[in-house]
Amino acid sequence: MPGAGGYRWRRRAARAGIYAVVAAYLLFFLGPFCWMLSTSLKTPEEVYESTLYPHRPTLANYGIVLFGREGYKQISFLRSALNSLLVALGASVLAVAVALPAAYAIERFPFRGRKAASAGMLATQVLPSIIFIVPMFLLFRWVDTEVIAKLGSDLKLLNSLPGLVLAYITFALPFSIFMLRGYLRTIPFELEEAALTDGCGRLGVLVRVTLPLAAPGVLATFLFAFISAWNEFLFAFLFCSNRPTIQVALYNYIGQYGVAWGPLMAAATLVILPVVGAFVFLQRHLAGGLTAGAVKG
């Protein structure tokens, strides 16, 4: 049996161990962010000397990214940011609007095929997005050349933002249903029952009772879908290279700028700024909803 002194010593050691773990991780986790920010503020000479921090911090790199440089042709960063914004908004609004009634049905009705529907949602996580790339690419090209062209329309699926929105539904919709189920489960059914007995229809209940209660969850789901779409690279890179999203533009800068890391890191910083902002704002909701969905599957 250790004495009181031994016990205190052990507690101190444990506490020191915890601080060491957290400090080590913070270094590992914050280091890359600091490096990114610091590089974005460096002059080219400082990049070549790989100084730890900019000795003469400059915003010139951000100017180059946002407004271009003389005699230097490039895809406009702001233009690609707008493309990303439109696609992400379209995909997340569409995904949540379609996912909400579906999640509600799976969560609230004891209907035939309910288990299959919920297993199907989980199964979507199994499939690699690369499996959709090849057939979707062929399908979109076929629709463009065989269907739309013959109708004489200008609309296209490849190299168009609406086509990209359609492609993003593949990941945004299943995940939205999954997350919304987790939130709906936390809303007591009694409230809806009361509205039902008062003569409110199912759709009315969903819109007037459930939706207001689930608003934080719906907002979190929407933001998560938005962030995923904003971050998506593979579909955008292969399907929509003529109208680059912000991720594709950033990828193209790698070849364009070479080791001119200043502008490169300034662009990267600008790309994650809205993500981090939206995310920090919703961090609590997001963590809660994810676990609610995950624990029970």
Add this chain to the structure above:
Amino acid sequence: MSRSERATPYLFLAPAALALALVFGYPILYAVYTGLFSYDYRELAFSFAGLSNYWKLLGGGEFWGSLVKTVVWTAGSVALQLGGGLVLALALNRRFRGNRAARALILVPWVTPGVVIGLNWRTILHEQYGLANRILGGLGLEGVRWLSLPSMAMFSVVLANAWKGIPFATVMLLATLASVPREQYEAARIDGADSLRCFAHVTWPHLRPVFVFLAVLMTMWTVNFFDLIFVMTAGGPYRATEILPILVYRHAFLEDRFGLAAALAVLIALLNAAFGVAYFQTLKGRT
């Protein structure tokens, strides 16, 4: 229940089912179909090839080599992510100064886009101007060829992926730790259990289901994760990091062999599904 009442759930599900059939079901069927053809891109011509794409894949060394790389990439990443996540979750599950700030910040790498992560780590691990070799140099050590040496490249991409994935595991495990009733710890303490026993008999039984679920989910995500490796090494050097999704990309978009690529994509999906089913079966058997 009236008839309209019975139809309601199906009406609610209809838009989602329709959308999923269109952007999910159809491409999968089309992939299976395309995999049965030999595809000549220059003439935009199909010719039926039966299972020959599959035989070509299973009989050649490229598929198996890539499969081994995929296993190393996935096992390394998930082990680091879950291991790191567990240690960090246990450390953060106590009161200490700065706890709240640490928790709020922790998920940020997980929502950072793959292109940014890949780009950032590429510069950190750059041989000449990178941060890693600069630190090693400061310690009087020789620089490492992180990304250009085939034997190091896999380690480097796994490291970057651990950076991305640890936060997610941590937050999920933290949320579960919060649900362990305090009384159980107190009871164990009174019975004279030390920290290790407390973990084994109180904490772990609560964590285990989520831990296993996370292992399955993160394994699938990692197998399918394309962006990071594509940006960091594009599958190189000398194909040292060419995991299966990158191989699909090469077959389809660099070599124009769409049939072969589709067959490979189907194989990946089957492997993933088999893994998932096996995992959940063993889980069912044990509980």
